[in-house]
Amino acid sequence: MNKNDLKKLIRPLVQDLHAYVPGEQPKIKGLIKLNTNENPYPPSPKVLAAVKAAVDGRFRLYPNPTSHFLREKLAKLHGCKAENIIVGNGSDELLALAIRAFAEPKSSSPSQSGDTAYFNRAENSKFTVQYFTPSYSLYPVLADIHGAAKNPVPLNADFSLPSVAELKRGKKWDFKAALTLVTTPNAPSGHGYANAELEELCQAQQGVVVLDEAYVDFADQNAMELALKHPHVIVSRTFSKAYSLCFQRVGYFVGHPELIAALDKIRDSYNVNGLGQIAALATLDDLKYYRANFKKVMATRERLSKELTKLGFIISRSQTNFIFAKPPGILAQEWLQKLRESKILVRWFSYPETKDFLRITIGTDAEANALIKAAAKIAAMK
Numbered sequence: 001m002n003k004n005d006l007k008k009l010i011r012p013l014v015q016d017l018h019a020y021v022p023g024e025q026p027k028i029k030g031l032i033k034l035n036t037n038e039n040p041y042p043p044s045p046k047v048l049a050a051v052k053a054a055v056d057g058r059f060r061l062y063p064n065p066t067s068h069f070l071r072e073k074l075a076k077l078h079g080c081k082a083e084n085i086i087v088g089n090g091s092d093e094l095l096a097l098a099i100r101a102f103a104e105p106k107s108s109s110p111s112q113s114g115d116t117a118y119f120n121r122a123e124n125s126k127f128t129v130q131y132f133t134p135s136y137s138l139y140p141v142l143a144d145i146h147g148a149a150k151n152p153v154p155l156n157a158d159f160s161l162p163s164v165a166e167l168k169r170g171k172k173w174d175f176k177a178a179l180t181l182v183t184t185p186n187a188p189s190g191h192g193y194a195n196a197e198l199e200e201l202c203q204a205q206q207g208v209v210v211l212d213e214a215y216v217d218f219a220d221q222n223a224m225e226l227a228l229k230h231p232h233v234i235v236s237r238t239f240s241k242a243y244s245l246c247f248q249r250v251g252y253f254v255g256h257p258e259l260i261a262a263l264d265k266i267r268d269s270y271n272v273n274g275l276g277q278i279a280a281l282a283t284l285d286d287l288k289y290y291r292a293n294f295k296k297v298m299a300t301r302e303r304l305s306k307e308l309t310k311l312g313f314i315i316s317r318s319q320t321n322f323i324f325a326k327p328p329g330i331l332a333q334e335w336l337q338k339l340r341e342s343k344i345l346v347r348w349f350s351y352p353e354t355k356d357f358l359r360i361t362i363g364t365d366a367e368a369n370a371l372i373k374a375a376a377k378i379a380a381m382k
């Protein structure tokens with residue numbers, strides 16, 4: 001079979017897909033990696049010891065299929081029941097499951113599914129995955145994979161959340177969308193949203209709302225109470241960022257048992273690997289260690305923001321483990337390159353609303369110092 005014949009074996013939807021592009025993971029000696037919002041501090045020694053102690057003959061056995069013990073422990077932490085919780089292979093898996101469980105697939109081609117602006121709103125709500133822009137760039141990719149319709153709606157120009165009245169006036173927002181995904185605090189802007197404004201939005205929605213709190217441990221407030229109060233609201237959390245566990249891939253949703261049971265029906269039988277479950281359980285036994293790390297990250301974030309502002313960067317207040325900074329002088333994309341030449345990797349997104357900014361993950365204090373030094377040199381060059 002030649003290449004063209006093979007291509008015909010692939011569904012048109014998959015042929016046309018643009019895959020998600022994760023941040024680079026280059027192996028360059030001495031590179032300061034501030035591009036993927038990883039935690040600069042390692043997991044607690046107790047977590048590493050628990051994982052090491054589990055590397056034995058039990059590898060031949062399947063892991064707990066429902067992450068039972070982890071769900072019990074998380075339920076205690078959040079003051080709910082295990083039935084309110086589903087654990088995933090990272091929160092990314094659960095976001096994909098939510099789209100499959102709550103939005104109808106519309107078509108077999110992403111170019112046909114497209115933006116809901118092209119369709120009759122009333123007919124399309126049940127196909128619609130809705131989100132603000134900019135926010136987590138995986139959402140449109142997951143919607144396309146499922147063949148759902150997408151409704152991207154811009155945040156305000158300063159990245160604040162539009163009020164319900166503003167959304168009504170804008171006429172683009174769909175209050176009946178099957179699924180609404182809200183990154184809170186927002187990525188990539190770093191903006192935090194108050195529970196009152198999130199609740200106003202949730203109350204106006206008739207479909208499911210997922211509040212994606214991947215970065216919430218670095219914020220002033222979290223919206224867990226909304227998931228336990230409003231049956232159509234789910235809160236998404238991850239062990240990846242604040243709990244230094246990207247490598248193990250553990251995330252979870254908290255929501256009404258009816259919605260959680262729907263997601264549970266369509267997940268893989270053994271979706272969370274055994275070492276991941278052990279690592280997450282041990283993490284919950286040592287929260288003190290992690291809370292000290294959040295404080296360190298936040299202190300570095302404030303210092304870095306101040307120092308870069310002195311160099312001419314424009315930075316609004318971040319409530320995450322990264323800052324979204326508009327660099328002075330040359331284009332942000334040129335800054336990306338120049339920082340890379342100084343062995344510092346940050347992230348740049350080419351979308352019109354983000355192209356003037358760099359997203360810089362908060363590293364250790366030493367990494368922040370290296371960044372400030374390199375930025376001062378680049379700023380002096382222009």
Ligand SMILES: Cc1ncc(COP(=O)(O)O)c(C=O)c1O
Nearest residue numbers: 090091092136187214238240251
């Ligand atoms: C907003 C947001 N949600 C979810 C995730 C995914 O996290 P996980 O590692 O749990 O899949 C990320 C990761 O970058 C993120 O930025």
